[in-house]
Amino acid sequence: MDSFERSPHGSSTSGEPQASADPSHTVTGRHLLVCIAGPDLHKRILVGSAAVQLGTSADCAVLSDDPEVVGAFARIRLENNQVRIDALGTLPLYIDGHSSSTVLARARQQVRIGRSLWEVHIATQPVSVFDFVSRMGDHLSNAAGIEKPAEWNAGEMFADVTKKHDDSEIEANFTVGTALTTPQLGEIDSRWPKPWLFVRVCLLSLALYWGFLFAWDRFHNVNLIPGLIMIGSVAIPVSLLIFFFEVNVPRNISLYQVIRLLLTGGLVSIVISLFLFDWTEGLSNWLGAASAGIVEETGKVLTLLLVVREKRFRWTLNGLLLGATVGAGFAIFESAGYALRAALGPGGDVAMRDTILNRGVLTLLGGHVLWTGLTGAALWRVRDNRPFDRSMFGDPRFLRVLGVCMLLHMTWNADFALPIVGYYGKFMVLGAATWLLVLGMIQSGLKQVREAQAEEAIRRSGQMEATIIPISSASAR
Incomplete structure (x- = not known):
């Protein structure tokens, strides 16, 4: 809200380029890692070039409910248009039935992390206001370390x-x-x-x-x-x-x-x-x-x-x-x-x-x-x-x-x-x-x-x- 001490006053406008007023002219391709089964069901991670960590420690951007995903368990980021997941502990990751400490997953590929099964989704569609809010919610939830309200109805x-x-x-x-x-x-x-x-x-x-x-x-x-x-x-x-x-x-x-x-x-x-x-x-x-x-x-x-x-x-x-x-x-x-x-x-x-x-x-x-x-x-x-x-x-x-x-x-x-x-x-x-x-x-x-x-x-x-x-x-x- 406005400062209690002084009322809001004008300042320079944002230096960022403004998006088109017509949402249909703006297209996005987002990589999402979505949990489709297991203790972390319905959780999703917006994957970008900046790495995020999954686990239970305080420095993890995404907090897990999976009993096997403890501490700082995995680091996730986008690399060459693929989702790269690095295991940070001794337990491996699984992709296509094979265990590995590092996996590169493409769209629709599934990765098992702990007891949970995750799948890579790529969303490519015109950006709507609802999508914009969802994206902002993803970023803020990751930044704050607060899980999205999957249980809420x-x-x-x-x-x-x-x-x-x-x-x-x-x-x-x-x-x-x-x-x-x-x-x-x-x-x-x-x-x-x-x-x-x-x-x-x-x-x-x-x-x-x-x-x-x-x-x-x-x-x-x-x-x-x-x-x-x-x-x-x-x-x-x-x-x-x-x-x-x-x-x-x-x-x-x-x-x-x-x-x-x-x-x-x-x-x-x-x-x-x-x-x-x-x-x-x-x-x-x-x-x-x-x-x-x-x-x-x-x-x-x-x-x-x-x-x-x-x-x-x-x-x-x-x-x-x-x-x-x-x-x-x-x-x-x-x-x-x-x-x-x-x-x-x-x-x-x-x-x-x-x-x-x-x-x-x-x-x-x-x-x-x-x-x-x-x-x-x-x-x-x-x-x-x-x-x-x-x-x-x-x-x-x-x-x-x-x-x-x-x-x-x-x-x-x-x-x-x-x-x-x-x-x-x-x-x-x-x-x-x-x-x-x-x-x-x-x-x-x-x-x-x-x-x-x-x-x-x-x-x-x-x-x-x-x-x-x-x-x-x-x-x-």
């Missing part, structure tokens, strides 16, 4: 939105995170969540906003302006926050904790960012509005120090919610500031209403809530169940996600257009790519819960066997 996830829900269900959704309402590990529902409450909150907030608009248009009472700004700035960020509150399937963070962090985290992140703007004035002069991508993302990440030491918040999904909470606080205070500035400017109430509307719509596509949610999830994914240590900020798994979010923020603020989609389409594409990363992080968080549940089940099974054997022995005697 939109129809299933939002199936409960249109169903009837009574007040008791709404109260039950908010009554979580206490000693009596936090489920035990084995009781957590680790299936894909079905959030619906966020839609109700959004509709209620918008209804209140339109109520203030009606009153303002009818009476033009200045006392209505604070309410108009407040409700307009809160509506979308808080609705998104409720979405992440529902997605947090461990149900171990209370509404009180969220509200407290929303207020304190929003203020602290803005104050830290303002100090950073003062200390990095040269960066702002050089990059313009795009500098906010570096400064503000850093400020919000540092604010997460308020809660990252809480041992009971151990899950990646906890980090997603807590990061989104800090981002929502920042977005609310920033939008209120811009709305007030517009109201006091030459545009008056018309400019204020336009500012509230534009920033609200853009918050749905991307912005502080999503970006900080991603960096929070990445930090908690690194921390896992260990005590927090400052060195975790230097873990590549965190830095890669932070870097991608900074890049998204900088591109959002920069005054240039993306190929194919143009200037205004840029926000749509960045928003779609950001949501792909968010869904991928939700998928990763759900897997973390399932793995912990499986480990606990094995541990309990072992304890039961250890208890049963002595009793059986005693009975035999």
Whole structure:
């Protein structure tokens, strides 16, 4: 989003060649390595001249779920129009039934990596907007080390939105995170969540906003302006926050904790960012509005120090919610500031209403809530169940996600257009790519819960066997 300190201003346009406005005039040939069977089923890797690594280590661009693909297992790149795969460990690769430490695969050839079967695909077709978004999602997912959301189904996830829900269900959704309402590990529902409450909150907030608009248009009472700004700035960020509150399937963070962090985290992140703007004035002069991508993302990440030491918040999904909470606080205070500035400017109430509307719509596509949610999830994914240590900020798994979010923020603020989609389409594409990363992080968080549940089940099974054997022995005697 725009820098809290200064409004966006013009800068030189992109020096990159612009693509044809007609998508049918642009043709691409992409090499994709697609998993068609095995533990990594449905994963795909966009292969280019720059090598990417497949495995489970922090420096791997593509994370594998294959139990045999451990560490930095394979390096993949394009060589002479073929996909070259180099085994980095002692286990070989297999192509056409033959084992080898290095393989060169052409279109439709299949390679076995660990227990998974991969096939080379070449996509050659006109570039559409959907293809452009998909390509950007591939690149960003690889750069951030977040798997694409292969398990996600939109129809299933939002199936409960249109169903009837009574007040008791709404109260039950908010009554979580206490000693009596936090489920035990084995009781957590680790299936894909079905959030619906966020839609109700959004509709209620918008209804209140339109109520203030009606009153303002009818009476033009200045006392209505604070309410108009407040409700307009809160509506979308808080609705998104409720979405992440529902997605947090461990149900171990209370509404009180969220509200407290929303207020304190929003203020602290803005104050830290303002100090950073003062200390990095040269960066702002050089990059313009795009500098906010570096400064503000850093400020919000540092604010997460308020809660990252809480041992009971151990899950990646906890980090997603807590990061989104800090981002929502920042977005609310920033939008209120811009709305007030517009109201006091030459545009008056018309400019204020336009500012509230534009920033609200853009918050749905991307912005502080999503970006900080991603960096929070990445930090908690690194921390896992260990005590927090400052060195975790230097873990590549965190830095890669932070870097991608900074890049998204900088591109959002920069005054240039993306190929194919143009200037205004840029926000749509960045928003779609950001949501792909968010869904991928939700998928990763759900897997973390399932793995912990499986480990606990094995541990309990072992304890039961250890208890049963002595009793059986005693009975035999």
